[in-house]
Amino acid sequence: MSISSKLRAAILIISETASKDPTTDKGIPALQEVFASSKGGGKWLVDETRIVPDDVLDIQSAISGWADGEDFRNLVVTSGGTGFAQKDVTPEAVTPLVHKHAPGLVHAMLATSLTVTPFAMMARPVAGVRNKTLILTLPGSPKGAKENLEAVLAQLAHACQQAAGADSRTLHAGGTQKLEKEAGLQPGLQDTSVTSHHDHSHHHGHGHGHGHGGHSGPKAHTKPEDRPPVSNDPSAGPTRRYRESPYPMLSVQDALKQIDEHTPTPRVIKAAVNDDLVGSVLAENITAREAVPAFRASTVDGYAIIASNHIMVPSTKGVFPVTGISHAQPGQVDALQIGEVARITTGAPLPPKATSVVMVEDTVLRSMTDDGNEENEIEILTDAIKDGENVRDVGSDVKAGDVILRKGEGITAVGGELGLLASVGTQEVLVYKKPVVGVLSTGDEIVPHDRPGELQLGEVRDTNRPTLLTAIKGSGFEAVDLGIASDKPGALEETLRAAMRTVDVLVTSGGVSMGELDLLKPTLERSLGGTIHFGRVSMKPGKPTTFATVPFKTNTGADESRVVFSLPGNPASAVVTYHLFVLPALHKMAGVSPMGLPVVKVVLEQDIRMDAKRAEYHRVVVTAGRDGLLHATSTGFQRSSRIGSFKGANALLCLPTREGSLRKGEKVDALLMGKIVSEL
Incomplete structure (x- = not known):
């Protein structure tokens, strides 16, 4: 189709913020992407875009300019102002302009949105024709607007041709099957899947992520190409869920690179010099205001x-x-x-x-x-x-004007740095803000670990949440207990949204595998507009570990990004992946260097078998021997559901992907999690 024969479309963004600063708008590029995608079928030319505030007259003026007169647009789509907030006036502005209403389009958009979140019922879309122009109001969220437009765009070309005056008899020759074929739809079937903003279908994770029990070595006996087509739409039911994860399997090193690339840089804040400063990293050089001593x-x-x-x-x-x-x-x-x-x-x-x-x-x-x-x-x-x-003598310890501490140095609990700052009268310093970390367990089968009474069949005590809270606090960060979230899509979305208002980093456990109730990944992508940077890692334990970032607008209107780590539900997997992946991200956000656990060389005290397909992180107890070397002893059976494998463990052996075993006496890298036990 040539440019001259394409249908002309216009995009109107209705936003107080974007009308003042157009660089903040993400709606126009998101909708342009839909028109240019396969959903548009190469039939559209978007030749007008505009941003106006939430004002009835401004909205009506823009639409009338595109719909009235000979130089009309075939389609006008608006984004924003369709909710229940007092400033939301788009339906009130558009409805009086419409000559012919199109309730079918409204129904199609709402039906699509309701498969994503039950809160779609709170939208107030309007659709209809003014003169020869079809008008469609979309949600203000770029993701929601995109999904609504994708739901109906294939059929809009036909509607716009009719509205523009094309002969209906000619258009309908060949029946609905011909129309569906021309629109790119499979005849006789409705396309119920919704494409995410990543241009791939949504999906769940790998085997049931809540598994606080489980077995070792699960293995599928069929090939992906022999399995029927699937969808990750939670409303499609368990028979349509993904049975093979579409996420590429990353190596541990590639996963760490993704974390480093997408974790926000440290934020600088001013902090008082007191014991709350312990664990912080300086964001400036500190110069002595006074000499020490100040007198002979x-x-x-x-x-x-x-x-x-x-x-x-x-x-x-x-x-x-x-x-x-x-x-x-x-x-x-x-x-x-x-x-x-x-x-x-x-x-x-x-x-x-x-x-x-x-x-x-x-x-x-x-x-x-x-x-x-x-x-x-x-x-x-x-x-x-x-x-x-x-x-x-005066200044024999510290001279006035000397740099006493440098940017990047940490304030330790030993007390020397805090004492030095206090000795020269420093009252406030610039430091990197330590991230606040929220911990959330997911799953309707999970119950608080301290709930009295016997467990009912299928219930599992929440092991991960208290374990992760302890690990985070032990790493020197503030941990917020967010409780247990339901597996229901709407409830999970609301819990995650509420959590992001209070924490910088969200750590969840469970719900990232392949079970029908493992909804974290689709909820992060579909409902929260997040980006999943990886959803599988070639390691054991911890294969379904997921790392994502979610856009978030603060109470002040600032755009920020929340970091989300969705860890496996098996207890040992959750703890290993916290130390391996979450801790480096917390260190980066807090300005701590080097990031992550320290690596030491240890001598094996027994033979340890390796895995030929995945890198393994084997729990061990490291002791300082009389020979001056560090010695590692396995904690025993390493199944991912066995939290007992962490009892006494202070390190993780880094076992390479290889056939066979490492022999007693060999030296291996280990990640040190805690204090070294001494044999002396």
């Missing part, structure tokens, strides 16, 4: 004196009157004269004119004051006291 101070308990190498002091040996006292507390100290001493404590300022301090061990008491409460005279037993002896 004594390093010992003793007596301040003018040293004997002073021109007017013949000797420091002999009996001296005690004329003053200098304690390590604020206060004025009188100047010292030649032939006098002042009692002084460690850390106290030297009296003016004093040059040195004699240790109390080098003196004896000779007399007391008349009231017997104070020293009157002391005798110094040495003549070797030099200038500056037992004295800490």
Whole structure:
């Protein structure tokens, strides 16, 4: 079809935000993509786009300009303003313009949206013809608008041709089968699948992800090409679900690259210098505001004196009157004269004119004051006291203006960094914000681990959530308990949306495999507009691990991205994949370097079999041997559902993909999760 013979379409975005800043709009490119896709059949030319605020007159003016007169557009699609918010006025603006209403198109769009989320019933779409122009109102969400347009676009060419005045008898010659064929539809069948914004069908994961039990080594006995066509639409029922994951199998290293590429960069915030700073990473160099010490101070308990190498002091040996006292507390100290001493404590300022301090061990008491409460005279037993002896000069620890801590350094719980900041009077610093991590279990069969009473048939106690919460807190991050989410699509979507308002990173467990109730992946893609960067990893345990990012608008209107890790439901898999994948992302967001667990070389204490198809992360106990080497002992049976394989484990052996076994005494890389046990 030539450009001149194509149907002309216009796109109208209705948004207060985008009307002020068009660069924020994502609706126009999303809809243009639909027109240019196979759904459009090469029949459309989008030659007009416009953005207006939520104003009835502005909306009507734009549509009338495209629908009235000889130079009309065949189709006008709007996006935005069809909800129940007070500012949503699109239906009120469009309805008076329509000469012929098209309830069938409205029904088709709503029916499609309801397969994605029950909240589609809250939309108020309008469809109809004004003069020779078909008008269609779509949701404001780019994803929702795209799905609604995709649901009806194949049939719109026929409707627009009729509206423009084409002869109906000619158009309908050959019956509905001919029309369906021309529209690219399979005759006799309705296309009920909805394409996601990634231009591939939605899908579930691999084997049931809630499996807190399970068995080892599941194996399919059929080939993908021998299986019937499927859909990931939850409303299509279990008979239509995917039976082979469409996600490519990534290596662990490729998965880590995806995480590094798509995890948001650290955010810089201002923080007070107190114990809440522990675990944070500095986002700036810190310069000392003050010298430490800020005055000449004594390093010992003793007596301040003018040293004997002073021109007017013949000797420091002999009996001296005690004329003053200098304690390590604020206060004025009188100047010292030649032939006098002042009692002084460690850390106290030297009296003016004093040059040195004699240790109390080098003196004896000779007399007391008349009231017997104070020293009157002391005798110094040495003549070797030099200038500056037992004295800490101004700035000898830290000079004012010195860089005391550098960008990228962490504030540890040992206390040295916090003490250094406090010593120079630093009150606030710029640090990288530590992400807040939410932990959510999914599945109607999951019950709280501490629920009293016996389990009913099919119920499983929630092992993963308390385990992951503990691991996150142990890594130095704030963990938020988000409870247990239902497997129902609408409930899961609302739980995820609510969670993203309070956390930066969302860690879920379960629901990422191939069961009919494993809805996390389709919910992330279809309902939340997220991007799944990987849905399978070639490793054991943890094959169905999923990493996604979801666009999110804050209360202030800022566009951000939420990071989502959907971990397998098997307990050991969840813990392994947390340490392997989630922790590096948290480190990146918090500015921690290097990211992830430290790698150490360990000596095997027994033979360990490898897997010929997948890399394995074997739970072990690492001990420091008397030979100066680190030794690794397996925790036993490694089935992914066996959380007991983590009992006592402080490391993960990194076993390569290879036939056969590694032998006792061989050295292997291990990821260190905890403290090393010593045999000494």
